[in-house]
Each structure stands twice: as C-alpha cells, then as structure tokens.
Amino acid sequence: MEKTYTRFEHYSGDRTYQNEQLVEQALANSDFDQAATQGKGFCRLLDKAYIFQDEKLSEYSIVIYTLDEPGLLDSAAKREYVLSEHDEMIIHRMAVVRNGQYLDKADDVQIRILDHEEQGGRGFLTNRKKLSLIIKDLHLQDILIFENTLVSHAPQAGLKRDFKHVYQEFPDPFWFYDRYVLRTVNQTSQVMTYKSCFFRDAQHQVIDPIAIDLPIGESYVFEADNFTTDYDPKLEVRPFIDFATKASYSKVSDAAYQIYEKVISQNSTWLETSAPDLLVELAQHETLDEKIRFVIEFVQNSIYYVYDAEIMDGHEPQEPQITYESKQGDCKAKTVLLKSLLDYLDIASTCVLVNYEADYFIPFYCPSPSNFNHVILKIAYQGRHYFVDATSRNQFGFLQYRSVPEFMYYLPIEPQADLQFREPFWHQNYLVEETVTCMVTEGVGQIDHTLLLRRQNADAIRQMFKNESETYLFNCYTTSLYYNMCLTDNFSEKELSEYFTDSKIAIVSDNQDLNELQIQHDVTLLKPYTVRIGKKEYLNYWDRTYLDDKARDFNSRDLPFWLSHAREKLTFELRTDRKINDKEKVTLQECKIDSDFLCYQTTKAVDKHGARMTIDYSVKTNAAIKGEELANYLSSDKKIRDNNFGMTIDLFEQGFFDKLKKSFVKK
Structure with a gap:
C-alpha cells in the first residue's frame, strides 16, 4: 500500500x-x-x-x-x-x-x-x-x-x-x-x-x-x-x-562508535577474497609512502561519491567490502573503506565527524550528532596527524604533501572522545613560488614568468590546465600581468592579445608524488611603460594578491574572520635599457612585519637600469579571528598597502643625444 x-x-x-x-x-x-x-x-x-x-x-x-x-x-x-x-x-x-x-x-x-x-x-x-x-x-x-x-x-x-x-x-x-x-x-x-x-x-x-x-x-x-x-x-x-x-560529546562519540565499531573493527581479510586485483596493484608500489598515496587516491577517484540523505541521517556506515564491490558510497562508506585499506598497511587512523559549513557554531550548539554532516579520516603517520577527505577528487601527492582540509572542530568516533579543537597552523613550505622578469629593450618588454605550485594550489592549477582552453589560459595569466603592471591606461583589457604577443604557456614539470607543479609563461609586451603627468615614464609591478580586501571589508559584529592563505614567495625583476632614478623612495622602500597572524618581508636590489624585489608572505591559516586579533591583522595589512606590495621604477627622461643615438641605431 x-x-x-x-x-x-x-x-x-x-x-x-x-x-x-x-x-x-x-x-x-x-x-x-x-x-x-x-x-x-x-x-x-x-x-x-x-x-x-x-x-x-x-x-x-x-x-x-x-x-x-x-x-x-x-x-x-x-x-x-x-x-x-x-x-x-x-x-x-x-x-x-x-x-x-x-x-x-x-x-x-x-x-x-x-x-x-x-x-x-x-x-x-x-x-x-x-x-x-x-x-x-x-x-x-x-x-x-x-x-x-x-x-x-x-x-x-x-x-x-x-x-x-x-x-x-x-x-x-x-x-x-x-x-x-x-x-x-x-x-x-x-x-x-x-x-x-x-x-x-x-x-x-x-x-x-x-x-x-x-x-x-x-x-x-x-x-x-x-x-x-x-x-x-x-x-x-x-x-x-x-x-x-x-548529552555530552563523549556520550555522542560513544553512541557513534557503537554503530561504527561493527564495521571498522572488521579485519582486512576481505581484501584477499574480494579485492585480489587491488592487492596486486598495491604490491607494485615499493615504499609505504607510495602505498598510502595509492589507497587514498583509489578511494577518492575510483569510488563514486553518492550522498543518500536517508542513510546519512542514520549515521550508519556501509561495510567496506560492499563499498569496494559496488564502487560507490557516501562519505561514511568511502572513509571506512579508506580506513580498512590503511589498516591493511598497519597505518593507524580514526574516523572523525566534521561540519565544514557550520564549523564555527558547533560550540554554540547543544552536543548532538546532528551538529555534524560529514565524515573524514584522521591519519597518524611518522609522528604527525593528517586529515584526508575521502570524498575529494583529483588530489595528488604523498600524505605529507597533499591538500589540507580546513576546519576548527571535529569529534573522533572513539570511546569517550570529546570535541576537539584543531589549532591554527603556519604552512612550513611555500605553496606558491613565483618569479617574474621583465626586460624592456627599445620599448618592448620580454616577460619570463615561472610558477612553482604545491598542495591545493598545484591540484587546482593542474585541473585548470586539464579542463580549460589555451585562450582561457592566455587570458588568465596575461590579465594578471596586465593589472600587476598597471597597464590600464595603456590599453583596455579587451586588447590583451594585441599587446601581449608570442605567448607560450605550459606545464614544464609535474611531480605528483611531491605534488609540485611548475608553469612556464613567456610573452612579449609591446607597450610596457606607463606615462603620467609631464610625460614621465614608469615601469610597474604591484601584486594585490597580498592585500586582504576581504578582511578590510569584513564588518560582522558577531562572526570571526576566517584566515586561509597560502604561504607565498614572489620575486620580480624590472629591467630596462634606459637609466632609472635609483634614489626614488617607492623604489627603495622595504618592509618587515612579524605579527601573530601575518609575517611579511620585502627586500630589494636596485641599480642604474632596474630593480629586483622579493616578497615573502605567510599567514597563519585555519584561524578564526575577531576583536583585537582582527584589528592587529588589519594593522599589518595596512602596512602592506603603504606601497609595500610592489614597486615602481622611475625612468629618466631621454635627452637629445639619447634620442639621436637611438635614431642611428634604428638606421
């Protein structure tokens, strides 16, 4: 009926x-x-x-x-x-x-x-x-x-x-x-x-x-x-x-563990009977790092993610053998399967409950399993803990080099576990290392642009190159140069292809074990100098990436501001065949900031024909700040805005003999 x-x-x-x-x-x-x-x-x-x-x-x-x-x-x-x-x-x-x-x-x-x-x-x-x-x-x-x-x-x-x-x-x-x-x-x-x-x-x-x-x-x-x-x-x-x-969170975790225990306590012998082909593939990887990477990416990419609202509400996970054989499952099923594969490798791990969307509000709610809507895995390896979301896709690298999910609170599915707070952290390695060199000769610039990307930045750009057209990639990278070099008065954004010519952009190396991706972009710029009042000419590079406009414009009285930034290093060099004013303040100015949530330093080297600037930028990430902490962060951001996020070199006006010399050279 x-x-x-x-x-x-x-x-x-x-x-x-x-x-x-x-x-x-x-x-x-x-x-x-x-x-x-x-x-x-x-x-x-x-x-x-x-x-x-x-x-x-x-x-x-x-x-x-x-x-x-x-x-x-x-x-x-x-x-x-x-x-x-x-x-x-x-x-x-x-x-x-x-x-x-x-x-x-x-x-x-x-x-x-x-x-x-x-x-x-x-x-x-x-x-x-x-x-x-x-x-x-x-x-x-x-x-x-x-x-x-x-x-x-x-x-x-x-x-x-x-x-x-x-x-x-x-x-x-x-x-x-x-x-x-x-x-x-x-x-x-x-x-x-x-x-x-x-x-x-x-x-x-x-x-x-x-x-x-x-x-x-x-x-x-x-x-x-x-x-x-x-x-x-x-x-x-x-x-x-x-x-x-x-209830207390320990009572909630106890109840959740009783449901998960009958599944996660099973040994991995099912693999020998139900997944012999997978074990053969696993055996082909020599090191433990390689094996861990293999099982993570197998679950993420080969098991189709199916979110069933009714099953999710019940918090009951599917057995790993069923998930493997059906090649599909929700976050619980995929996470339990990944845990089972890691158990086979004798790698300790724990299923944990999270809620990415309402993460900040979890301490405000009464303890309840309904406060969480997602399950991920916490892995213990070589003295450190790593969080892996089994529902993610197209992520690469050994465990220590993989993308890092961001959240503050989680509840381990273990006996008597309490709600855990995940501390903010500094990225130890640069996620972006960028070099830009612009050499201007006879009024034409040759730009050499290199990007070395890691973790989530490498994952994202790898997918962009896979899915997007050459025209899109050209527009993406030249638009960035267009604004960083302050060329808006020279020509419009619609004219990029007329002034940025001979563009070549490609992935030159991709180490997926270390999750490092290197991009090389070479392009010719036909009109690199900007002209201001009095016909003075300048060469510019100002990267607004290092200005936190979202923090500046953030005005919630109740919510904290969420810090989530990559650690980056940028080195750019502007050179010209003409003499520059090597005494100009904005060209020489350097900056060093060492605050609780932001470390930032610029160094410069200036000579008669150009200048080089290096920016070292690091923000404490996975951090929610408000009140005095936010005010201090904004104070640091304000210092960066005070002409510390780039450089302008001031070209001396060409004299009569300089112009005469050029006319002979052209002839």
Whole structure:
C-alpha cells in the first residue's frame, strides 16, 4: 500500500483555537497596523510548538497574516515541503478572513506529492517527496489562517532516535508580530537541554549562551505581544535556540562508535577474497609512502561519491567490502573503506565527524550528532596527524604533501572522545613560488614568468590546465600581468592579445608524488611603460594578491574572520635599457612585519637600469579571528598597502643625444 504523506485532521493538542477567536485576532487593532505601510511584514499570530516524544517529533504551527502584497499572495497560494518516508503533514485548518467573514478553504486545497529525487555531478540522492499545497481563490488583502503539524517518526533504533535535536531561528526584523509564541514540550523519557544564542541585552551586547535543562514532562515557552527582533541581518547573527537531548560529546562519540565499531573493527581479510586485483596493484608500489598515496587516491577517484540523505541521517556506515564491490558510497562508506585499506598497511587512523559549513557554531550548539554532516579520516603517520577527505577528487601527492582540509572542530568516533579543537597552523613550505622578469629593450618588454605550485594550489592549477582552453589560459595569466603592471591606461583589457604577443604557456614539470607543479609563461609586451603627468615614464609591478580586501571589508559584529592563505614567495625583476632614478623612495622602500597572524618581508636590489624585489608572505591559516586579533591583522595589512606590495621604477627622461643615438641605431 502506497504511503500517505498528508491528511486533514482537527487539532486536539494542549492549546486549541476556535474560529471566532481567530477572526477576532485577525481583525483586532494593533500597535503594528502601520507595518505594511512601512514596507514591513505584519503577522497577527504565530504560535509554534515542538512536541518531542521518544517515537516522534511533532512540529505544530498556526499563523495568521495579511496577503497585502503580490509576493505574499504567491507564497501563500503554493506551499512546498520536502518530506522523508518517516514524515507526515497534518493540515488542521486552511482558511481566510475576507470582509470580516471566516471562509474555510479546505475544499480549495489541491495536494500534489511528487518524487524529490536529486542527482548532481557528485551524486546527491534522496527518496524524499515534495509535497505541494496549492490553494485556489486567494485574494489580495485576505487574512490567511493556516494551522498544521509536521510529524517526523523516529526510526526504530539509531542516533536519530536516541538524540533529539531542533534548531529554531527567531524571525527576521522584516516581520512584526501582534502575538508570537514558541513552545517546546519534552514528552520523551530523557532530560533535554536548550541554549539561547546571539540574544542581546539592553546595551545590544550578545549574551553568553548557557545550557538550561528541560526536565521530562516540562515545557519551554517564549511568548510576547507586539514582538519584533532587533538585530542587523547584514552585521549580526540571527538569534536562535538550540534544543537537544541532554548529552555530552563523549556520550555522542560513544553512541557513534557503537554503530561504527561493527564495521571498522572488521579485519582486512576481505581484501584477499574480494579485492585480489587491488592487492596486486598495491604490491607494485615499493615504499609505504607510495602505498598510502595509492589507497587514498583509489578511494577518492575510483569510488563514486553518492550522498543518500536517508542513510546519512542514520549515521550508519556501509561495510567496506560492499563499498569496494559496488564502487560507490557516501562519505561514511568511502572513509571506512579508506580506513580498512590503511589498516591493511598497519597505518593507524580514526574516523572523525566534521561540519565544514557550520564549523564555527558547533560550540554554540547543544552536543548532538546532528551538529555534524560529514565524515573524514584522521591519519597518524611518522609522528604527525593528517586529515584526508575521502570524498575529494583529483588530489595528488604523498600524505605529507597533499591538500589540507580546513576546519576548527571535529569529534573522533572513539570511546569517550570529546570535541576537539584543531589549532591554527603556519604552512612550513611555500605553496606558491613565483618569479617574474621583465626586460624592456627599445620599448618592448620580454616577460619570463615561472610558477612553482604545491598542495591545493598545484591540484587546482593542474585541473585548470586539464579542463580549460589555451585562450582561457592566455587570458588568465596575461590579465594578471596586465593589472600587476598597471597597464590600464595603456590599453583596455579587451586588447590583451594585441599587446601581449608570442605567448607560450605550459606545464614544464609535474611531480605528483611531491605534488609540485611548475608553469612556464613567456610573452612579449609591446607597450610596457606607463606615462603620467609631464610625460614621465614608469615601469610597474604591484601584486594585490597580498592585500586582504576581504578582511578590510569584513564588518560582522558577531562572526570571526576566517584566515586561509597560502604561504607565498614572489620575486620580480624590472629591467630596462634606459637609466632609472635609483634614489626614488617607492623604489627603495622595504618592509618587515612579524605579527601573530601575518609575517611579511620585502627586500630589494636596485641599480642604474632596474630593480629586483622579493616578497615573502605567510599567514597563519585555519584561524578564526575577531576583536583585537582582527584589528592587529588589519594593522599589518595596512602596512602592506603603504606601497609595500610592489614597486615602481622611475625612468629618466631621454635627452637629445639619447634620442639621436637611438635614431642611428634604428638606421
């Protein structure tokens, strides 16, 4: 029998509303009646309740608001919900108040249930359904009344049943509420807890969140008349309350480990019977470094990533033998397979839970497995720890040279493990080493441009050369030179191919074990000098890569700024057959910065016909900074902006005899 995802049923909960009561609420005078004329939304009533029970979660809601603009009319006329196979939508009331009269619209509701299958390039799959409620004959200025309950039934066993969790954001300041009610009822057999986050005191300062217990059988209630939120959505985090079954992270990790243990505790003997060909390939690699690289890249590139939303919610990993034989799996399956292969090599590793998108907020949430949406592997090798994301692709190198995922918090899937903080770090090696030499003779520049790239930079550029056309590569690299050499007054960006000629760009070496990629770009520049007031000529190179515009423009009052930069070294040399002013301040100026989050040094060598500048740039990465730390970082960035991110050489004006000499040479 096909599952029914929705039905009509009168509400029989702890708080019921009569039709007459709702009409009175809809028509009552309010302090916020002028909200619509101020361009704001006005809601007469929002009463929302989460009823937690061991076997299900019921999300009840009743809302009354005026359809006073076309956008609200459109959204009311068609409501869409995505339901899993465990969900059910119960409609209690669909009505409008029109001309002071209550009109039941239940018979005007058309229900459509469609498959909500999604499948993208990375294999996102879900068997959820899309529920569409289409309401006929709604008018502008109708006052809509909609009452419903979304019931989510818990599975028979698993983390989702044992650890309840709801995250509830408070409304956007766009909305005014005549009456606003938020309730949470604990009818489970366990104590729950909640944390109110990013709420503000009378001085508009964020109040530190405190975990408060919600005992069995008790309720949390927030209710207010004439309510609106007071925060700036562009600068501040929307306040929210996080509700969850009371637990510690050690309890969460214990529960997760019990699910994973039956899979990860299996020995690797299955490889001999199910993957003999893989073992033959593995044996062809002599060193342990080579073997580790082989198994990582096999899992990343040869096992197709399939994200199944239903399975992911259950946190239950697929057995590695099944993943290998089917050649597909989600993050858990791929990570467990990689761990099994490393176990075969006697390399210690641990599955860990992360959440790249909401990483910063994890300490604000109540401890729960729902705080994490991804699994990666932590590998112990030669006295160091490395993190590998088994769902990544097209990454290369021995373990110590591979791309490094960035996140702050993770939970090891081990007995009694606690939430771990990953310390910020400095890259030990340069991820980019760049040299640029421009030699100008007779007004024509010959540019020799070399790039040596490592880790994620090498991975990214390797793929760019693989996937992009020669025209794209030419535009990419010459555009960078065009702006760095300040040529915008000489010719437009559309004329690059006219002034950058004889371009040759290619990968000249690719050591995939060390994950090092070298690019060579040679090009002729027909108009290298810039001319300013008084017809003085200059040769420039200013690389804005070293200016952190994102940090400068960052203005969140609540969130930290995330530091994620490669360690880079740039050496560029500008030479000319003409004499330069070797005493000019901007040509000679050097800089050294040694701060907590940024180390930066420039050195220069200047002679009569040119100058060379080296920039050594390193930023502490995987770091979230705010307050005084951010201010200090911006102070360092400001010093770089003070003519320390490049160089201009000032050419002496040619005299009569210089010009005469050139005319003879040309003849």
